Amino acid sequence: MIKGNLLNVFTGEIYPAEISTENGLIKCVKPVQENFKDVILPGFIDAHIHIESSMLSPSRFAEVVVPHGTTSVVSDPHEIANVMGTRGIEYMIKDAASVPLNVYLTASSCVPATPFETSGSVIDAQEVDKLLDRDDMVALGEIMNFPGVLADDEEVLAKIASAKRHRKPIDGHAPLLSGEALCKYIAAGISTDHECTTREEVIEKRKLGMKVMLRQGSSARNLEDLIIAGGDFIVSDDKHPEDLIKGHVDLMLREAIDYGLDPVEAVKMVTINPATHYNLNNGLIAPGRVADLVVVDDLEKLNVREVYIKGELIARDNKILFSVKPLELESTFKLNPKTSADFEIPSKNREETVRVIQVIEGQLITGESEAILGVDEGSIQPDLEEDILKIAVVERYGHDRVSNGFIHGFRLEDGAIATSVAHDSHNIVVVSTNTEDMACAVNRLVENNGGLVATSGGKFNSLKLPIAGLMSSESASDVSVKLKVLQGKVKEMGCKLNSPFMTLSFMALLVIPKLKISDMGLFDGEKFQFVDVIK
Template identity: 30%
Template sequence: MGDKKADLVLKNCSLVSVYTREIIPKTQISIIGDRIAYVGPDASHTIGPKTAVIDVKEKYVSPGFADPHVHIDQFVLPSELAKKSLLCGVTSLFSDPIDIVSAAGYKGFQEFLKLGENLPIRIFQVVPGGLPVDRKFSNSKTLSLTQEKSAIKHPHVLGLGEVFSWTKVTLRDPKTMKSISSMIDNDCIINGHTAGASEKKLNAYVSSGILSCHEPTNYDQVLDRLRLGMWIMIREGSIRRDLKDIIPSVLSNKIYLDRLMFCSDGLDPLDITKYGHIDHCIRESVKLGLEPIDAITMASRNCFDYYKMGKDLGGIAPGKLADILIFDDLKNVKPSKVFVG
């Protein structure tokens, strides 16, 4: 109501509303601390003598982007990826540290968690799921059930990472099933990996409580999983590039977009320098015919809805954390300013 004055006001914004699928002109946004306090036509009641006011000059303003599935530890330290990702408008990373845990176990997980703290980007972690892939042929380390339960008590640890040996689910491997059960009991997210699974096996996998996958490489695989209630992270990164084989058919078949996201799965330094990060996914999808506002929604709101974090992140609205981007061109998104809280 203006009783407490804003620290920052952005005026003359062309607001990209991921809630109503519209561009709202001449919007003003008030920010107090790390939260948005007001979004509307007139924020004058929130402006005090110490309030900084930035005239955006009718540039586009959107929520920060998220990468919902990335293996940071395959290539770089979190601090190094943060430097590049922020320039691409990515304000949140959802990390699955398979490599560091395979080599260093629970101690490695704890250290990697620390490396993601106190950075100018939000890094959320999951406990790697399904390590080792096959105990007969792998000496990779993993977390015990007790360590998993301890790990998810940390506010930035959201659940279980991709359970990439899906046969452990269909064959009901005891350790895997206990991990999944524990995560469900604690209302945690469980990420999936369903490459090669179909029909009965895919149904069994989904029925265990695993509701996402980043492995579809074509539209038919996307549709099979959407029909079973899964969320799909369309991969475009250094491991594979699947956008061109999925987006055109998504558009021609006019399916719902609310369970679709973009993810990198992992980016090496050369690729992020040459192409970008999630901003590249938006630009490429727009070239393939996706409406810019839909691409931005997939890059922001959909990710946080999947992770059950929509109360705090994913859009620009009162009460939300102030992760905000400013850019000139809706069809060629390249952030000129990035705010993280």
């Protein structure tokens, strides 16, 4: 029997009640005449997250988020799917099954995300149909290839049709899409979007019937700017371990309330709203519902006291009451050692005007600028005084391809940083002041079977992520400590970005405008076509 002040997210009322459970379900909810301090809420649901971006295996992810009141997540495993295909998805399912957290998956729709990059696998419409036939697949994962929808691409439309046949919702990904193009995208059957960066976007999409997810992740933090425009869910999308230790959905709720959102409405956005949308049998404290419950001290502080999943107490006072033993995975790297020559951009002129990726702090979108750079010994040189650095994407699935460009915003004074967490195909992305350190960073990263690397003055700092080059089997606290040391080193190298590796990981995400880079070349995300580095 669980007693406390119950928040009824269906009616918005708060009243003292006792809750009985049986076989993992809520048996009965009875109002009582007693005085309580604590408040009982439905278990929190993060309706859109990529677990891989936490750099933790699903079981390690559960270990850190469950004490914060998260009882369910809706996760699109397209990160590991882009590396390993359905074998990667099976890994996520098996590892998640070892812990109490409800991990609902969506069938990854964009593997690869675009035809303009090399991934480790392809999941076609037939494979998507098989995935959607599974009960643990609650939706079709975000349709990042919105140009494919607008162009009536047969493969994209076949995946959408499959979701409709299975009567499962279709998640969207439509940054800056507006007007007739947005109407066509929604008319295809796509019902959510988590890529809004302006209030005008939120308002337009909601007026057209789209459910908007307000995002508060480690890199993209849009909640404060957008909450006044309304929204349907609060989600994290991508969250690093050091941030998860501070809080997950509970922290997002506190922030939403601090920004002026009514506490009851905020709780609805992480309980009944996503549960209803994804047809989950939780998100509401009522008979017959799964007994996923969170006990907090009050509705504003939201300090989590106890967490129940399927009626079982599985966390109390920020400590889990279950064991964690992550599964291991084989190496996924197939490439030859690199040399400085692989990162040269040749020119026969004395100087060149080049396109430059413009980093925007706190945003996934980038800008485009240009710079006039000098040429030395037939190679275009970076301009450290103007913060024009070199960036490259190294393909890691056996084709041995390297694409080079220039970037502004990292402010490295020397050395290089590299990552194998590089949305969405997860090739290696490296930024540097020079080609020698680029080669050293990439080679060390491969030796580590993936992860994050910083090198300067011949010394290395690393965070190993041997699970598909994306995740660690270590705890969030251990990963966080190593990441903190690594980020401290990057700051010593001159970088001022809050999350340099998270920012770097999105420089290859072609479906987010404006200028990005893949292993095939520099890419204009608005025109959805390659452009030359040299103008």
